[in-house]
Amino acid sequence: MSQLFTFPPTIPLFLLTMTISILLTDLFLPKHIHKSYWGKRFIYLLSILTLLFMETWIALLYPYTTQQFFTGHFIWDPLTAWLSLVLIGISLLVFIYAYDDLTNRSLIVNDYYLLTLFSLLGMLVLISAGSLLIVYLGLELMSLPLYALVSLERRSNVQTEAAMKYIIMGVVASALLLYGFSFSYGISQSLMLDQLSPLLADTTTPLLLKIASLLILVAFLFKLGVAPFHFWVPDVYQSAATAVTLWIATVPKLAGLGILLRIMALNTHALTISGSSILLVFGIISLVIGNLIALVQTELKRLLAYSSIGHLGFIVLSLALPNTGYKVAIFYGISYGLMITMVLGALAQLTKRGLDIRFINELRGLGNQHPSLAGIILVGMSAMAGIPPFLGFLAKLGILQLLIIAKLYSVACIVVMASAVGAYYYFNIIKIMYFETPEKASLPSYTPHYSFPLIILLFNAIALVGFGVFPDILIHYCERMVESLLLS
């Protein structure tokens, strides 16, 4: 039994087992238990317990050494372990925040948790992939539940439309991925990622391999939502239920970042155009597009979608610079994950209080009506704008320092100008919440009380401030994460 405990591939297997058990429980739970108080929350609690168990399990496996299983198809190294911890941690936050939103929209709660657990399983497989086959397996297992989640409200036309856009574009991206995989298999004669690396690190890589790398990169950038492959992001974020946006905006991004790191770590020479990495180009386009188009948005989740395109531009930019860039990319990824989870979580809690926020103007006067949630959104917006002493500032500091050390001064200026532009729409939200009074005096009445998700939101906000003032521990673990990937 203890051997099973220390055998890392059991972790995704355990998640699979638990998910199927939850599925069967949900199907065969008697009707009268379904209606009762604890029955309604049963699947929710069971999912959270599963995640907590897995989190402690992985934490107890410390220290993490690089191991390979199943003839190299499954890799367990510090990146996998730490990133799994981060993914499960943020999933816990998402699960806690999402419950109230789901019940208040009378969505089928259990479907949500099942689909997200399957998606999480796909992500865990993805970040431990050692071969192209497992990459594809994990990616599809991650994406298919996402497509289904977008149309959780079955009667809604906008959700169906967004889901169709997402599916069709996602399938095309997967096709590109397989195309790239087929080329790289053709040249390297092997599916294993580490067989691929010497070929890609060599400066005289054949053109076909460069094209293969580009195709693979494009597929992953699509999944992340990086411009110019971002067209699904605003529609999906806006149309999906807030609980679903909460999931799609946070966890898949980190998983995508993880696998991108693994593949990029092999790839620095293959993806350069006249010396500079193509990732720089995509990063800058993403920054500019995300921040500029967000300026004209009037709907809140669409604005958050474009701002996330901008933030991913930052991450992709730091991926362009090897070694130190990987650490900064993960650091930015984790800080972004915390920030966006908190903001969307606050929005989900607002649904519970009777405020289904669609337009930004509906946030008017929130500072007076719901001070704690408004405060949390304030912290989130300031952190995303990059204002000290929050974590978002240190993430931007890391990227700017990286660019200046690499002597890419013009890129640093573009980053700075994009951040300055971005600051406007974050300030706009703060302005609408605090500086304006609501139009209609009849907001739903609400007696303040502390609920469990609100307390977790407060801890989330405190974490942002805490890591903003004492980031060393986070940076240390980011270094641990990427140390196995560093090019010697």
Add this chain to the structure above:
Amino acid sequence: MFNNYLLTSLIGLSLISSLLIYLIGSEQAPWRARGLALLSMIGSFIIGLLLLVGFNPNQPGFQFQENYLWIKAWNIYYAVGVDGISLSLIILTLFIMSLVVLSIWPMQSPHAAQYLSTCLLIQAFLIGSFAATDAIFFYVCWEAILIPVILSIGIWGSQERAYAALKLFMYTFVGSMFMLLVLLYLGNLKESADFTIHHWYPLKLNWLEQLFVFSGFFIAFAIKVPLWPLHTWLPHAHTEAPTESSMILAALMLKLGSYGLLRFCLPIAPDVARWFAPIICIIGLIAIIYGGLVALAQQDMKRLIAYSSIAHMGLTILGIFLVFLVPYASSEVARVSLQGAFFQMIAHAITSAGLFFTVGILYQRFHTRTISHYQGLAHTMPLLASCFMIFALSNLGLPGTGGFVGEFFVIMSTVQVNIWMGLLAAMTVLLSASYTLYLYGRLFWGEVAYPQNTPSISLKGTEKIILILLAVSSLSLGILPMPLLNEIKPTLDNLLQLSLQTKL
């Protein structure tokens, strides 16, 4: 014995009291917030006294230094330390903030505790900025001031507060971002070990690097000063802000800009500063005359005082950059000019705090800021009239008040450089006399004409204390300027020497 912890305890006290007041303060029990604020004030006062007493002006370098490794991965330290100018500005901060706390004291509004908490947060970050000797820590405190300031303007301000807060935020944020690039560049040079500011003073930079460094710093600080033509955020911010925020803005935040110029811009990029000095001196002169002329045209009291601030800050910038234009043989002129500029900073802080506070008292009672709605207030509010007279005289630079010393030194030095520049600089006296006496005359003299001015709502106790304290400090700065001058002379001489060196 506690010397090593004084600065950190000062910053920490402000932070903790801000947090506690926010958590504990409530409108049902206002004495919780007031008691905590009082304790915090007394604590800060004691620490400030210890700092003053333990400070030796003639000792070179920074005192009360503390240096802890903050972010190991990026070589950033939490490093604080004071020299003459930092200490003067920190004492000024403590003084003005205690007056602000006193001013918020009698407030009955439901959010008085949150307002107190916001102001104390601003105090913490202001002291952090003035005391910082690590550049990234300075930047963190500099930017962190933004959110409390825009919240205080936007929530408790008047009609156009959202626009004013937006303009302040965007202007300052955009300006500061380029400064961040410059700081990162300087900290990552091969020759510089870390981000400590005074380690950058002897750093050898070539012309292009100095140009880049100077521009980055200058944009950020010129917006904060504010220097014409980047001043347009100030009239809105001061007009729409509530009284206490106006006091903090005018007295303290404006000084951040000039302090930054003295601390960063001039010593690190002296050659480019010398090259730009004539242009910047002319811009300073334009600011003086422009500020004065526009102030003359104002109908809103607060806007008038805001433009007067622009004019006085123009004089400060003139005094700072004049050091590059003096004939080389007479470095005494340069020293006097710099001392005058810094003295003007402190004196203007007290004066403008007094002016804004008075206007706040009037606005609270009569709910209008238009000058033509008032007449004959001297009959109904004699104490206010007397104190305002002292502030007005200090504003226009009457000898014996604080505003005189700084103006006199700067104008004296300008005359020695160029008689025509001196003439234009002396216009500040003419113009400030015009608009200040116009304001005073319209408000206080004449017959009591408007019915709403007649009920003499007498001043509350706290308001009397604040007015008298400000008036007394303004007078004492004018009559006994030597203590302050002795504190700042050695530091300014040192900075002058660093600014006049050449690094090419």
